[in-house]
Amino acid sequence: MSASTVSASPVSTARAPRSRRRLVGWFILPATAFLLVFFAYPLGNIIWRSFTEPSTGLENYTELLKDGVSVKILVRTLVTGLIVAACTLALAYPYAYAMTRVSPRARNLMTVVVLLPFWTSMMARNFAWYMLEQRDGLIDDAFSLIGIDGVVLLGSVAGVTVAMVQVMLPFMVLPLYSGMEGIDKRLLNAAGSLGAPRWRAFVQVYLPLSLPAVLSGFTLVFILTLGFYVTPALLGSPQQSLIPQLIATRVSDLLDFGGAGALGSVLLVVTLLALFVVSRFVNLSSTTEKAVTHE
Amino acid sequence: MSQADHSKSPGNSHGIRIAGVSKVYAGTSRPAVDDVSLDIAPGEFITLLGPSGSGKTTMLSMLAGFVSVSAGKIEIDGKDVSRQKPHKRNLGVVFQQYALFPHMSVTKNIAFPLQQRRMPKAEIAAKVDEALRLVHLEEYADRLPSQLSGGQQQRVALARAVVYRPRALLMDEPLGALDRKLRDELQREIARMHRELGMTFIFVTHDQHEALTLSDRIAVFNEGRIEQVGTPSDLYERPETLFVAQFLGESTCFRGTVDVSAGVLRCGGFTPRAPRLDAGLDGSGGVAVVRPERLDLHSDAGSVPTGHNRVRATVTEIVYVGNHHQVGLRFADGTNGSAMRVAGRDLPAVPGEEVTVSWDPEHQSVVADPADEPTAERPAETLGAAAT
Numbered sequence: 001m002s003a004s005t006v007s008a009s010p011v012s013t014a015r016a017p018r019s020r021r022r023l024v025g026w027f028i029l030p031a032t033a034f035l036l037v038f039f040a041y042p043l044g045n046i047i048w049r050s051f052t053e054p055s056t057g058l059e060n061y062t063e064l065l066k067d068g069v070s071v072k073i074l075v076r077t078l079v080t081g082l083i084v085a086a087c088t089l090a091l092a093y094p095y096a097y098a099m100t101r102v103s104p105r106a107r108n109l110m111t112v113v114v115l116l117p118f119w120t121s122m123m124a125r126n127f128a129w130y131m132l133e134q135r136d137g138l139i140d141d142a143f144s145l146i147g148i149d150g151v152v153l154l155g156s157v158a159g160v161t162v163a164m165v166q167v168m169l170p171f172m173v174l175p176l177y178s179g180m181e182g183i184d185k186r187l188l189n190a191a192g193s194l195g196a197p198r199w200r201a202f203v204q205v206y207l208p209l210s211l212p213a214v215l216s217g218f219t220l221v222f223i224l225t226l227g228f229y230v231t232p233a234l235l236g237s238p239q240q241s242l243i244p245q246l247i248a249t250r251v252s253d254l255l256d257f258g259g260a261g262a263l264g265s266v267l268l269v270v271t272l273l274a275l276f277v278v279s280r281f282v283n284l285s286s287t288t289e290k291a292v293t294h295e
Numbered sequence: 296m297s298q299a300d301h302s303k304s305p306g307n308s309h310g311i312r313i314a315g316v317s318k319v320y321a322g323t324s325r326p327a328v329d330d331v332s333l334d335i336a337p338g339e340f341i342t343l344l345g346p347s348g349s350g351k352t353t354m355l356s357m358l359a360g361f362v363s364v365s366a367g368k369i370e371i372d373g374k375d376v377s378r379q380k381p382h383k384r385n386l387g388v389v390f391q392q393y394a395l396f397p398h399m400s401v402t403k404n405i406a407f408p409l410q411q412r413r414m415p416k417a418e419i420a421a422k423v424d425e426a427l428r429l430v431h432l433e434e435y436a437d438r439l440p441s442q443l444s445g446g447q448q449q450r451v452a453l454a455r456a457v458v459y460r461p462r463a464l465l466m467d468e469p470l471g472a473l474d475r476k477l478r479d480e481l482q483r484e485i486a487r488m489h490r491e492l493g494m495t496f497i498f499v500t501h502d503q504h505e506a507l508t509l510s511d512r513i514a515v516f517n518e519g520r521i522e523q524v525g526t527p528s529d530l531y532e533r534p535e536t537l538f539v540a541q542f543l544g545e546s547t548c549f550r551g552t553v554d555v556s557a558g559v560l561r562c563g564g565f566t567p568r569a570p571r572l573d574a575g576l577d578g579s580g581g582v583a584v585v586r587p588e589r590l591d592l593h594s595d596a597g598s599v600p601t602g603h604n605r606v607r608a609t610v611t612e613i614v615y616v617g618n619h620h621q622v623g624l625r626f627a628d629g630t631n632g633s634a635m636r637v638a639g640r641d642l643p644a645v646p647g648e649e650v651t652v653s654w655d656p657e658h659q660s661v662v663a664d665p666a667d668e669p670t671a672e673r674p675a676e677t678l679g680a681a682a683t
Contacts, residue, residue, distance in 0.1 A: 186394045189361045192381035193388035193465075194455065195411035201382075204407075208398045 050261030060262035070246065070263065077243040078270070080157060081225040084164045085218045088172040091165065092217065093210075096176035100185075114173045117166065126234045129163040130154065133235060155237040163231050171224060172217040179213020219278045223271050243267055309372055311335040311358070311463060311495065316367035317519075318353050327353040329519035330367070335463075340489050340496040344506040345516030346542070351499045354516070355467050358497065359388050371462055382411070387456030391468040393448040395440040401427070401451050402436045408459040426454040429488065446477040453488065463495035470505065482509060503543045507531065515539050531586070537662050540584040547590065547624070547632030550664055553581040560661055563628045567604040568656045573663075580664030589658040590634035592622065592650045594643040599653040608632070608652045610644045624652060 050060050064070040099110050117125060132138045133153040143151040153159030183206060191201035229244040236242065241249075243263060250260035312335070318328040328350040335341050343351040356362035358369060360381035368377040376384055395404050405426050409419045427433045430450035440448050449469060456464055469485070470478040486509055489496050500506055506513050507527045515522040515530065515538070523535045534540035537548070551562035555577040559566040567583055591599075599605050611623040611631075620642060622634040634652065636642060644650045 184392070184394065186390055186392065187396060189359070189381065190388065190390060190394035191396075191407070192361070193359055193384075193386060194408035195382050195385070195459070196407075197380070197382050200411070205396055 046257075046261040047265050048261075049257050050259075050265050053258030053261075060258045061266075063259065064262055064266065073241060073243055073246050074266065074270075076157070076240070077226060077267075080161060080164075080242060081222045084161055084168060084225045085172075085222040087161065087165045088168045088221050089214065089218055092169060092172035092176055093214070096173050096180055099173075099177050100180045100183075114170045118170060122230060125167065126163065126231055129159075129166075129231075129235055133159045133162075154235060155240070157236065157240050160232045160236045160240075160242075163235050164225055164228060167228075167231065168221045168224060171220050175217040175220065176210070176213050179216070180210055183209045215278055215281060219274060223274060226267060226271060310337045310339070311497075312370040313354075313358075314368050314370070316354070316357060316369060317365050318350075318357060318362060319365045326350075326365070326519050328357070331519075331521055332367075333514055333521065333524065335495060335497065337495055338493050340498065340509060340511045342498045342500060342506040342510040342513045343516055344500060344503065344513050344542070346501055349516040350519040351501075351516040352467055355465050355497065355499045359386055359465055360384050385459075385462045387459070387461035387464040389449070389452050389456050389464065389466040389469045391471045393440070393445075393452045393472075395448055395451055395455070397440055400437050400439055401432065401443070404440070404451055405455045405458050408455065412459060422458055426458040429457070429491070430454045430484070445473050446481060449473065449481060450484070453485070457488065457492060457494065460492075460494070463497055466496065466498045468500055469498075470500070470502075478505075485509065507543070513543075515542060517542075532658070532660075534584060534660050535662060537582050537584070537665055540582075540660065540662060545587050545633060546584045547587070547630065547634075549583040549585075549626070549628075549630055550666075551581060551583070553577055553579060553661065565606045565627075567606070567659070568602075569659065569661045570656055572661055576661070576663055580666065581661045582664050583659050583661050585632075585654050585659045587621070587633045587635040589654045590624075590632070591653045592634055592636070592643045593653065594648075594650060596651040599651060600655075602656070603653040604656055604659070605651055605653040607649055609649055610646050612646050613642060624650075626652075 051057070053060075095110070095114075099107050102110070134140070135152045135154070137152075137154070139153060140151050143149070153162060187205050187209070188198075188201050191205045192198065196204065227244060228242070229248065232242045233245055233248070236245070238245075247260045247263050247267075250256040250263065313331055313333040316328060316331050317326050319326045331350075331354060333341075343354060345351045353362060357364050360376070360379060364377045368375050370376065371384065371386075396407065399407070402423055405423045406419050409422055414422070423436075424433075427436060430453055432447060432450055432454070435443060435447060435451075440451065443451065449472075452469075466485075470481055473481060482505060485496070485498075489509075498505075498509060510527055512524060512526055513530055514524045517538050523530060523539045525533075530539055530543050534543065540546050540548070549560065549562050549567065551560040551566075553569075553572060553576040554561055554566075555572045555574050557566075558569060558572060560569045560581050560583050562583075569581075569583060572581075591603075593599055596605065606626055608624040608626045611625050613623070614621040615638075618638050620636045620638060622636060622642070623646075624632045624634060626632065632652075
């Protein structure tokens with residue numbers, strides 16, 4: 001992030017007088033310095049320690065593969081991320097679509113509703129879910145009414161997933177909405193006039209054009225889910241822990257900074273890999289994106 | 296046509312028939328389209344002409360099925376399609392903004408309607424090739440729409456809309472987004488396609504030039520209603536309302552009072568002869584409309600042919616427009632007008648001089664003066680206008 005910002009500035013101000021260029025340099029200095037001290041340095045430090053503590057070498061990484069737990073938890077984390085992203089998408093797609101079809105006033109209201117969780121304290125939200133999901137909580141009682149007993153989501157991956165989907169919803173709805181808004185609605189009329197019933201017009205025209213937005217929303221939610229700590233820690237169980245909990249345990253309970261660093265590095269690599277794959281995919285279809293936003 | 300009872304309506308069993316159609320959008324009181332009836336013959340090129348907001352695009356959207364009909368009905372080949380979904384109407388639509396599918400190549404765009412009709416692959420390929428040849432875009436088959444110019448995109452849209460031989464082709468300001476040169480070129484192309492395909496074309500525009508050059512018939516829309524339907528020369532030479540006279544082409548308008556028994560229009564100061572006066576206008580306000588090319592200018596009043604209307608005017612300006620001169624005139628009663636002189640002929644006066652203006656009454660139309668009949672809807676506006 002910081003590197004690209006720095007390198008971009010001389011290009012855009014190439015023809016500006018030297019003094020102005022220097023001034024622009026000062027503008028970005030605080031943010032760059034902040035990122036260097038509080039992001040780049042700790043990150044480098046963690047990666048360095050994963051190779052050097054307690055002894056120099058790949059020991060921490062081979063240990064991850066051998067201990068039989070870490071790999072299992074990594075896979076569980078990835079699968080949970082995919083499930084959360086998929087569930088969020090299923091809820092957000094029709095919602096975002098509806099946002100593009102309603103009046104500006106209704107749209108504002110819908111945006112506020114989506115953003116509401118953002119304005120609520122993280123802890124308050126998680127404890128609210130705790131109350132809802134616990135034994136004899138609202139969800140358990142509701143299911144009891146229709147004769148299904150013992151639906152206690154607390155302490156299960158399902159319980160964590162439900163809460164995470166709720167938190168992630170805005171991260172899916174907003175990119176989807178901005179992508180869908182760029183799709184010309186007349187294309188659906190055109191498809192209709194050419195003989196396509198509404199559902200086929202949707203599948204063949206609208207869905208492909210909304211795909212870049214789907215992909216970016218999905219990636220965002222997936223990556224954010226991988227690093228989620230509070231929700232799984234509070235609503236999940238130690239037996240069903242995810243990577244962030246594992247890292248926290250290593251750091252605070254075991255003081256195993258090297259092992260925690262290795263886990264963190266693996267998570268980072270997985271994230272970058274996902275971003276890389278998606279960015280290639282979105283680039284491939286960038287012509288579509290351009291055409292959609294081009295008027 | 297074989298049915299004798301409706302000799303003037305070709306829409307009895309063939310063609311498109313619009314019968315008393317209205318559209319009131321939710322949340323509005325004034326209808327966007329107000330009791331419009333129109334019969335369109337098979338193979339006809341008809342233009343819906345009008346200013347923006349006159350209801351012409353709404354009418355087209357109702358024909359295509361994008362907008363529901365509030366009242367009345369639309370028949371295609373004798374079948375009521377008013378409630379039919381767009382994809383079942385078998386009409387082609389061309390939009391102002393092209394509406395090509397941006398994620399599909401030119402070929403796939405054109406193949407789209409054929410695939411919807413479950414046509415075999417080989418047949419689709421042949422038809423797409425034929426359509427590409429029709430619009431001269433054979434070399435662009437594999438391009439994406441974003442890689443084409445506006446004119447090329449609109450050609451693709453045309454090819455896509457005719458490839459399945461729809462019942463009729465509806466075009467909503469198809470040339471509106473193009474620059475002038477391309478517009479002229481595509482206009483000729485559309486005329487050629489109409490000749491070659493023999494399909495019914497329904498064309499919406501606000502451009503009178505496009506309407507006059509392309510159409511078999513023109514329906515002039517104003518405030519949701521049809522003012523007049525007729526051939527281009529009908530509308531230009533014999534406008535029935537002041538709106539049509541002023542919307543299509545330029546004209547000099549003399550206001551006065553109609554006197555049917557004397558066969559004249561009584562204007563302040565002079566009384567032009569007016570043949571074929573509408574008896575219903577007797578005693579009320581009328582406007583004599585004359586086109587610029589029908590006005591003759593004389594420095595010497597003696598050279599005016601007998602039987603022609605004549606009136607004195609001051610030349611206010613002379614504008615050179617290449618192949619002709621535009622002569623601005625001010626008449627004694629304050630009316631402004633303009634005459635046209637083909638370049639090469641001598642001008643009888645310079646600005647500031649007086650001339651005698653004459654014209655053959657046969658080339659003049661007398662229409663009702665809308666300012667003279669206060670409408671129930673806007674009495675305040677009419678009163679205000681009269682007071683000033």
